[in-house]
Amino acid sequence: MSRILAGQVVIATHNAGKLVEMRELLAPFGVAAVSAGELGLPEPDETGTMFAENAAIKAHAAAQASGLPAFADDSGLCVDALDGAPGIFSARWAGAAKDFSGAMARILAELDRRGATDRRAHFVSALVLAWPDGHTELFEGRVFGDLVEPRGTAGFGYDPMFRPDGFERTFGEISSEEKHGVDWQSGNALSHRARAFVALAAACLRRPG
Template sequence: MRRRLTGKVVIATHNAGKLAEMRDLLAPFGIEAVSAGELGLPEPDETGTMFSENAAIKAHAAAQATGLPAFADDSGLCVDALDGAPGIFSARWAGPDKDFSGAMARIFSELAERGAENRRAHFVSALMLAWPDGHTELFEGRVFGEVVEPRGDAGFGYDPLFQPEGHTRTFGEMTAQEKHGVDWQKGTGLSHRARAFVLLARECLVQ
């Protein structure tokens, strides 16, 4: 049985860009959000082999540390011609300094090494809600498109090189509202995180 989220939630992230998107998504529901980074919580080791497993690790760690429900996202870019890489290692490709320009260059370097012309890719977002008593709710969203030469300086991470299907601009060229804003009348969103959040909101939030 689905459990409704009310009151205060911990957003289990130390990523400022991800935190901003999550706060924007939660704002219409009157949920008070505080991040793991703001609370000084350590980042748990992400030892999972799937996005959902890493989201669960982060959400459970934050819920147990604070006694509050925790909301975690694990997401990444999967490039078809690289056998789904960087996938769950998307953040790790950027290294400890979060050098995503280097990570994007690596993608094109590895595509060139393989002689790959296929540029198909997709973003995945696994959203996990965890309560201190161990109850969890999991939702996943995907957006398909292709990798292109990086354009734009909006967004974060791999946004500048990802052009979603049906669009002529990359995520890096879109405003925050264009990328992850949700049309609540239609129940749709563009980004992987917005699509996962629509599913979560239908089941666990009351507007």
């Protein structure tokens, strides 16, 4: 049975973009959030081979270090013609300087090198909630689309080169409200992280009042 999250949670990230999105998603549920970065917690080595494994590593490390429930996301871009790369190494392709413009250029150059005309790709988000006693909840979301020349300055990471199915705009041209906003009556959401969060909210969150 799923466990209900209430009170305070640690968002196990040092990524400012993810932190903003997660706080906005949690806000309607009255859950106070502090980040691992704000607590000065170290970033654990992400040694998993799947998104869910790396999310669990981060969530459990933060829960053990803080004594609070912790919420972690591991996400990335999977390009069909690159055999799923960069995948779990999406952040590493940007290097220590977090140069995602360089990472996007690398993807396009690799597609050209392979002579690949297929530009299909998808984002994956694995969300893990972990408690200090080891209890764990896992949820995943995906969004499919095509890669294009980078456009727009909204979002972060690979957003400017990803055009979700049904849209002419890239994630870099879509507002944060539209990208990860949730229609709670229908449960519809656009981004991979928001879709995973819808599943998490249904299982582990309750609206106040």
